[in-house]
Amino acid sequence: MLKNIQEWIMVLLIVGAITLVGNWVGYNVMPVEAIPGILVLIAISLVGLILGKMIPVQIPAVAYISLIAIIVSIPGVPGSEQVVKWTSNVNMLAICTPILAYAGIAIGRSWADFRKLGWRSIIVGMCVLLGTYLGSAVIAEIILRWQGII
Structure with missing residues (x-):
């Protein structure tokens, strides 16, 4: 489990760094302004991934990540205003870019399987x-x- 967590942290940090650059280049949001939001998103994702591994019920980790994100952004939850303020500096399309690039690389690795189709x-x-x-x-x-x- 520890090895998985280390890999997840590495991947999330790489995606976060690429997102910061995309957010800066594409949407003129300085990285210093977006770093708190990226860190919040990384933390939420990491907690969701850990819950997905620890809880024995077969529910995808994205469900846990979504649930945690919804809970921490509900008005009235302590700190929700700050979380929303921080994450509002991160553009959604800036997040999609590294994720889609990763998906392309994953497909590229199985190019032989793709050719069989x-x-x-x-x-x-x-x-x-x-x-x-x-x-x-x-x-x-x-x-x-x-x-x-x-």
């Missing part, structure tokens, strides 16, 4: 992306017309 998987993937885009566009169109914005 063949060209049909690329077409299916393109159809899924197109369907998601068109579905989102239709929903946005309906909502915007309903609100009278367009």
Whole structure:
């Protein structure tokens, strides 16, 4: 378990550092302002990962992480205002960048398995992306017309 925790800390620190750079370059938030928020997010993630390993019920760690994040940001919980203030300096898209890069690297490691799927998987993937885009566009169109914005 200790080895897992050490690996998690390393990965979370790397993701946090990349997020700081992305937040700075993409959203003009100075790293000094975003460091407290990144540290809070790392702590919440680490506690959630540990709970996911310790609790014998088979619930994904992301559920624990989400639950902890919700609890510490509920108005009225001691320190919630500070947590929300700190984490509001971290842009969501700055967090997504290193996570998606990691996913790409993970897929890249299993490139041989991906090649076995063949060209049909690329077409299916393109159809899924197109369907998601068109579905989102239709929903946005309906909502915007309903609100009278367009």
